[in-house]
Amino acid sequence: MLLIRSPDFFAFDTRPIYQYAAFAGVVLTLFVMCTGTLKQSILVLATLFAMFKSYDEVGRPVPVLQCSAQGRPCNIVITGANSGIGLAIAKELSTQGHRIIMACRSEQKCLKAVKDVVPLGTCQPGTVDLSSLTSIQHWVKKVHSLEHQKIDYFFANAGFTPSDNSTKFGIESGLGTMHFGHFHMLQLLQQQDLLAPQASIIYVASDALRLGAFHQSLLDTASGLGDLSGEITVGCPPRSGSVAPFCLPPTIVEKYDMRTAPYLSWLNFGSYPRAKLANLLMAREIPKRWRPLKSSSVMPGMVHTNMATRSAPSLKGLPHYLQEKFMALLLRSTRASATVVLMAAKNVDDGSYVNGQGQQVPDNQLPIQAVDQQVQEKLWDITEKFLANVDQ
Ligand SMILES: NC(=O)c1ccc[n+]([C@@H]2O[C@H](COP(=O)([O-])OP(=O)(O)OC[C@H]3O[C@@H](n4cnc5c(N)ncnc54)[C@H](OP(=O)(O)O)[C@@H]3O)[C@@H](O)[C@H]2O)c1
Numbered sequence: 001m002l003l004i005r006s007p008d009f010f011a012f013d014t015r016p017i018y019q020y021a022a023f024a025g026v027v028l029t030l031f032v033m034c035t036g037t038l039k040q041s042i043l044v045l046a047t048l049f050a051m052f053k054s055y056d057e058v059g060r061p062v063p064v065l066q067c068s069a070q071g072r073p074c075n076i077v078i079t080g081a082n083s084g085i086g087l088a089i090a091k092e093l094s095t096q097g098h099r100i101i102m103a104c105r106s107e108q109k110c111l112k113a114v115k116d117v118v119p120l121g122t123c124q125p126g127t128v129d130l131s132s133l134t135s136i137q138h139w140v141k142k143v144h145s146l147e148h149q150k151i152d153y154f155f156a157n158a159g160f161t162p163s164d165n166s167t168k169f170g171i172e173s174g175l176g177t178m179h180f181g182h183f184h185m186l187q188l189l190q191q192q193d194l195l196a197p198q199a200s201i202i203y204v205a206s207d208a209l210r211l212g213a214f215h216q217s218l219l220d221t222a223s224g225l226g227d228l229s230g231e232i233t234v235g236c237p238p239r240s241g242s243v244a245p246f247c248l249p250p251t252i253v254e255k256y257d258m259r260t261a262p263y264l265s266w267l268n269f270g271s272y273p274r275a276k277l278a279n280l281l282m283a284r285e286i287p288k289r290w291r292p293l294k295s296s297s298v299m300p301g302m303v304h305t306n307m308a309t310r311s312a313p314s315l316k317g318l319p320h321y322l323q324e325k326f327m328a329l330l331l332r333s334t335r336a337s338a339t340v341v342l343m344a345a346k347n348v349d350d351g352s353y354v355n356g357q358g359q360q361v362p363d364n365q366l367p368i369q370a371v372d373q374q375v376q377e378k379l380w381d382i383t384e385k386f387l388a389n390v391d392q
Contacts, residue, residue: 025051056301056332060358062339063346064096067152067196073120074098075149075196077189079130079182080158082109084305085204087117088334089155089341094120101143101151103158103185105129130158130181131167133390140188150196151189153345156182156279157204160307162271169390171228174271179278183383190290200348201286203279203297204341207356212273213369214379224382277369281376284351289380298344298354300337304328332356 025048032044067074076093080086081102090100090113100121104110110123124146128139158181162174171180182203189195217226283297302308304327315323343358352360353370363371 021051053329057336060336060339060343062092063342065093065098065153065342065345067098074152075101075147076153076155077101077103077151078155078157079103079128079185081118081121081155082106082113084307085300085303085334085337085341086155086157087113088338089157090118090121092335092338092342094118099149101125101147103128103139105135105158128185130185131173131177133169133181133184133387136181136185137188140185140192140194143189143194144192147194150199151194152196152199154186154189154195154199154201155204155341155345156186156201157341158182159204159275161310162275166229171386172271174275175228175278178275179282180383180387182279183282184387186286187384187387190293195293197292199293200345201283201293201295202341202345202348203283203295204300205279205283205297205353206273206276207299208273209276209280209370210273210367212270212275212277214274214277214375218382219374219378223385224378225386278379280353280370281379283353285376285380287350294348294350296344296348296352296354298341298358299356300341301332301356302330303334303337304331305334 029041029044029048033041036044065074065076074093076098078086078090078093078100081090081100082104090102094100094117098120100118102110102113102118102121102123103125104113104123105127107123107127110127114121114123125139125142127135129135156178159178160174162172162177165173167173167176167180169176169180186195186201215227218224218228220226280297283295286293286295308331309324309327314320340354340356340358344354347354347360349360353366355361369375
């Protein structure tokens with residue numbers, strides 16, 4: 001867990017004071033571990049951990065979004081705004097005085113979020129399920145009839161760990177919802193002139209995209225279809241011809257039921273990284289196709305949300321309580337993750353990917369599948385074509 005967590009914790013920003021502090025901390029720890037007792041080593045490690053955690057929580061100033069020199073409040077859409085990272089972004093932006101259009105699939109959860117923490121949020125366009133194209137179309141129609149002001153920021157945040165089923169329109173659930181769903185929503189908002197001319201689109205992606213890939217059929221078939229309905233990526237894909245999403249050895253796949261074995265089901269997440277890779281690729285392609293719109297994608301960190309806790313084995317009683325506390329301690333808070341997402345929004349540009357520290361990742365540090373122009377363009381084209389012809 002620490003290993004997974006470490007990129008967020010230790011990849012400090014470039015301010016010299018933090019660089020020196022981190023270096024001094026590492027030297028001190030090594031020194032105590034070599035010369036001191038076990039108790040002293042634990043004490044130093046615990047102190048360092050507390051320092052890193054405090055930095056992660058409050059060390060970064062929360063960026064303030066502005067939509068005009070006169071300080072006009074921004075109009076902001078956030079998908080999945082009723083919980084986790086989306087709710088934390090909504091809360092922060094509401095505090096800054098912006099108007100938030102909450103795109104949620106549950107009316108009850110949306111109203112509760114607005115009542116409890118997002119006073120400047122509205123659930124008025126009604127609910128939207130991103131796995132249903134009809135639902136998205138209804139929602140955009142309602143936004144059209146309600147809105148007189150254009151949308152300045154769009155946070156494509158809604159997401160989940162996919163299961164092995166498909167959306168109603170026949171695309172594998174993760175890609176269908178997180179990529180096709182968001183794309184369709186944006187496409188309709190764009191076509192109906194609901195986005196401000198310089199609107200910013202921020203995809204809440206994930207470093208899991210480093211394990212994601214598209215099957216060769218995306219490029220080899222005219223329609224691009226082949227793997228997108230989940231027949232290869234969900235479950236362990238055959239290696240031949242595949243550009244290998246994350247995959248476990250066949251011996252393990254055969255031995256366990258991947259959907260129910262604790263953790264294994266989560267590890268077999270070829271479709272999740274692929275959906276997040278699609279988010280990054282769209283963030284890179286939007287500024288080219290829909291100029292002058294800007295777009296970025298961002299890794300929010302490993303965050304203590306429903307999505308993260310649902311992936312853990314379901315314990316009961318005291319073990320459950322301890323597990324919860326342990327996860328809350330190790331994982332990033334939603335507030336800290338919202339800060340990083342807002343850093344990406346503040347510096348949004350022509351498609352950059354922003355890491356868990358809020359820093360832009362240069363192309364040469366991204367995996368090859370994330371900078372593949374051919375895949376990026378083909379994915380856009382087939383998504384557009386598919387949505388134009390799909391039988392709902
Ligand atoms: N947590 C992490 O460690 C982590 C790490 C990297 C990236 N992310 C990304 O961060 C984003 C937010 O996730 P989170 O961690 O905040 O999880 P979360 O608390 O479970 O929030 C996910 C939100 O997405 C909504 N949603 C899911 N499926 C939807 C659908 N079909 N239509 C409309 N809304 C839908 C959920 O609605 P309901 O409440 O109705 O279910 C919920 O509001 C996701 O894109 C996730 O991939 C999270």
